[in-house]
Amino acid sequence: MLKPILRGALAASLLAGTALASNAAEMFNRISTFHVVDNLPGDADAAKETVAEIITATEDGQTLVYTDSPGQRIGLIDITDPKAPKHAGTVALDGEPTSTVVIGGRAYVGVVTSKSKSEPSGHLAVIDLASKTVKATCDLAGQPDSLARSPDGKFLAIAIENERDEDIHDGAIPQLPGGSLLSFAVGADGVDCAAKATIDVAGLAAIAPEDPEPEFVDINDQNQVVLTLQENNHIVIADLATGKVVNHFSAGAVDLDGIDVKKDGVIDLSGKMEKVAREPDGVQWIDAERFVTANEGDWKGGSRGFTIFRTDGTVDYESGTALEYETARLGHYPEKRNKKGNEPEGAEVASFGDDHLIFVGSERASLVGVYKDEGAGKAPTLLQALPGGIGPEGLLAIPARKLFVTASENDLREDGLIGSVVTIYERSDAPAAYPTITSADKDGKPIAWAALSGTVADAREAGKLYAVIDSAQSIGRILTIDATNTPALITEEITVTKDGKPVEKLDLEGIALSSDGGFWLASEGNPEREKNKTQSSLVRVDAKGVVQEEIALPEALAAHATRFGFEGVTVTGSGADETVWVAVQREWKDDPKGFTKLLAYKPASKEWGAVHYPLDKAEKGWVGLSELTAVPGGLVAIERDNQIGRDAKIKKLTFVSLDGVTAAPLGGELPKVAKQDLTDLLPLLQATNGYVLDKIESFALDAAGNGYAITDNDGVDDHSGETQFLRLGKIAVPK
Secondary structure (H helix, E strand, O other): OOOOOOHHHHHHHHOOOOOOOOOOOOEEEEEEEEEHHHHOOOOOOOOOOOOOOOEEEOOOOOEEEEEEOOOOEEEEEEOOOOOOOEEEEEEEOOOEEEEEEEEOOEEEEEEEOOOEOOEOOEEEEEEEOOOOEEEEEEEOOOOEEEEEEOOOOOEEEEEEOOOOOOOOHHHOOOOOOOOEEEEEEEEOOEEOHHHOEEEOOOOOOOOOOOOOOEEEEEEOOOOEEEEEEOOOOEEEEEEOOOOEEEEEEEOOEEEEEEEOOOOOOOOOOOEEEEEEEOOEEEEEEOOOOEEEEEEOOOOOOOOOOEEEEEOOOOEEEEOOOHHHHHHHHOOOOOHHHOOOOOOEEEEEEEEEOOEEEEEEEEOOOOEEEEEEOOOOOOOOEEEEEEEOOOOEEEEEEEHHHOEEEEEEOOOOHHHOOOOOEEEEEEEEOOOOOOOOEEEOEEOOEEOOOOOEEEEEEOOOOOOEEEEEEOOOOOEOEEEEEEOOOOOEEEEEEEEOEEOOEEOEOOOEEEEEEOOOOOEEEEEOOEOOOOOOOEOOEEEEEOOOOEEEEEEEOOHHHHOOOOOOOEEEEEEEOOHHHOEEEEEEOOOOOOOOOOEEEEEEEEOOOOEEEEEEEEOOOOOOOOEEEEEEEEEOOEEEEEEEEOOOHHHOOOEEEEEEEOOOOOOEEOOOOOOEOOOEEEEEOHHHHHOOOOOOOOOEEEEEEOOOOEEEEEEOOHHHOOOOOOOOEEEEEEOOOOO
């Protein structure tokens, strides 16, 4: 039988990625993932939404503190051993926390208590972390957003946003009351509520000056605070000692050439946007003269990058399309959000050894770019990109422990997806484990990709694979992958065409080599979809992707089909004996429970037949097939459940011998094939130290006998965008 190679070698292969900039530099690798739901108090309803949004740490770096707005609490995580984080309890609050910092043994938390957007209110909660109790509250007379502590611990700054109502006038401002900047002096006994200082930031911006909407604050070692007014597209610098604004200026605009501007299911990097307001969100000081902004562009923008400013308002560096292209290159580009792009939101700056690093978090691509600051007047160097949960909101560097932490706010458990997680990374001299697959440039732009859903190996060249993309993109595409490169490299792309035009409404889930040098493609379709109902079908294309033949389901099959259709395709035999085998994902209406079909199509006679494949019983959700690959003597299938994270139980390769098996004609009783479990893929997905990705959908065996498996990232739709390209090593074919 097929045997998995040694677990250790497989795990090592996952860590064989190369850094984006330099192999010599130390790299961050994910070492643990903490599920926020594990930190709920005993009387809490675990089914309700719970998130980690903004995150900080105690001064010894041993405990993480995060805000959970829907739960109206802060949570604590013990990271004494960062590879095995433990729940450390919560503290209930009288409102929704937005941000927190720690000074000494106290957590200071901004809490929103607003009755409505037009009646903003909130307070500062002072929490003793040892006893996990709220010791004091200070009324803030408005809705707090970001908090920052000064490096010396003597000042606390709070952005009072008083955010707009997006349902009024399409979210246009002004919508009074406007926001402000507050500060407190911090002493040994905490803060004196009566000594609250207000720094007026109204009347400064050119856009709605009467309605400033402060978003994010940071304080440098000169006790100067930098404040972003996101919707006003403005930046303010104030001195905390005097309570005076020392400078302010527009965040300006960018011209973007070569971006995707249409929501059409195609990542087309040929569009243009001019004079796009940056609309900065997160901001962090780099040194006393420079700071970096993450330009979310959430209102009228779509600026898609980050900017390094000098304190006089001049731009020291503008990323332009660079971060956008990196998300496309790594398969993380959120096409459904392309009017605003990857939406950078958070920023962090810290020194690790001799490297001064800038971290930029992309909310929609669920990536964090790690850059090395090369000094004033120089472009920062991209070192790597880190994957994590969905929507990294809080970014936290802990240099003393060589750690970096992200808090992802999205909780999608109600839809059977992943909940909010806190991800911990460690910096070491080990090579970067991510990305596992990336793409080359073509005409100066990355080959954009996502949702790899089926793979086949070249018949002659070892390490050469071909992959298809499913309905996450609206036109069919075939990608060429060089698996001899680490990370695996997408080197070419072809579009499936008919009559000179791209073929739309394909849901490609499988690919196989055809005898004429082209490919067989399996399109899943969805006959139960309310709009654009489509049936599963076979499509034969030439080597250039031009459709040669389209084979619809015969009525005997189509009448019983469901939305769980074609998921894999492969070819056995040649000439008159050539058979195209197709895996149907789950039972159709005419199948006995627990059995799905392996369909057999004979191109020479155009006849269909089938056998029944026995599926494992799901502990939760359902189990189905996701791939089919011919090997000498039989077929290898991917069998998996539809579960994610810790609920995932079945992710494996199985072998079906075709010895003595004859597909029966449709309409009668079908023979049942036997299967053998070959390789458990679950440990490999767990070895990434993230959460188990649900869709392992591709398997290929190359000309040298090396196996490869790839996860499908759903086109970054309710997904972190992470793709794992697993190298399975030599695969022994059963005899």
